[in-house]
Amino acid sequence: MIYDRILITAEQLDARITALAQHISAAYNGDSILAMVLLEGAKPFARQLLSRLTIPAAAEYLKVSSYHGGTKSTGDVILNFPIELNNKIRGNNILIIDDIYDTGLTLASTVDHVRQCEPKAIKTCVLLEKQILHHRFVPIDFLGFQIEDTFVIGFGMDYRNQYRNLPFIASLHPDRIA
Numbered sequence: 001m002i003y004d005r006i007l008i009t010a011e012q013l014d015a016r017i018t019a020l021a022q023h024i025s026a027a028y029n030g031d032s033i034l035a036m037v038l039l040e041g042a043k044p045f046a047r048q049l050l051s052r053l054t055i056p057a058a059a060e061y062l063k064v065s066s067y068h069g070g071t072k073s074t075g076d077v078i079l080n081f082p083i084e085l086n087n088k089i090r091g092n093n094i095l096i097i098d099d100i101y102d103t104g105l106t107l108a109s110t111v112d113h114v115r116q117c118e119p120k121a122i123k124t125c126v127l128l129e130k131q132i133l134h135h136r137f138v139p140i141d142f143l144g145f146q147i148e149d150t151f152v153i154g155f156g157m158d159y160r161n162q163y164r165n166l167p168f169i170a171s172l173h174p175d176r177i178a
């Protein structure tokens with residue numbers, strides 16, 4: 001068995017993402033946004049979310065990592081921000097999209113960097129928030145679900161680059177953790 005328990009079904013994801021897209025579209029009230037999607041984990045979430053927005057949106061995809069293959073954040077966040085992106089951020093409504101708010105280090109580092117590029121405004125949208133004491137607090141403007149403190153896989157989220165393909169979100173079976 002690769003997973004222990006299904007926490008969020010494909011149907012629940014679908015319905016929640018539709019609702020989030022409506023909230024986001026209403027919040028920007030016709031303004032355009034530049035979505036910054038944190039790879040790899042946020043890809044499936046962002047694809048569905050962005051396709052359901054009713055406001056003008058562009059997207060940039062950024063490779064950000066802090067886990068390096070384990071189930072605990074290493075604390076070192078590696079951001080790959082191309083110079084051209086810094087210019088695109090200036091004066092724009094930035095919506096940072098990520099899969100999970102866990103320690104908060106990834107989101108906080110991304111927000112810090114984006115802020116230095118002088119955007120018009122920064123908002124955050126995260127599919128899952130782990131109910132833990134985050135190391136860095138980041139305000140989440142649009143949240144999908146709160147989950148317990150367990151390592152999850154599926155719908156973009158991986159363990160050692162596997163299981164991203166699962167259409168639901170499940171907790172990783174303890175036997176699979178090397």
Ligand code: IMP
Nearest residue numbers: 041073101102103104105106151152157
């Ligand atoms: P943070 O920097 O600790 O908040 O971690 C955020 C990043 O770590 C997320 O963008 C995910 O890519 C990854 N991550 C955190 N928790 C999990 C998990 O339970 N499963 C898979 N990836 C996770």
Ligand code: MG
Nearest residue numbers: 038039041099
């Ligand atoms: Mg991530």
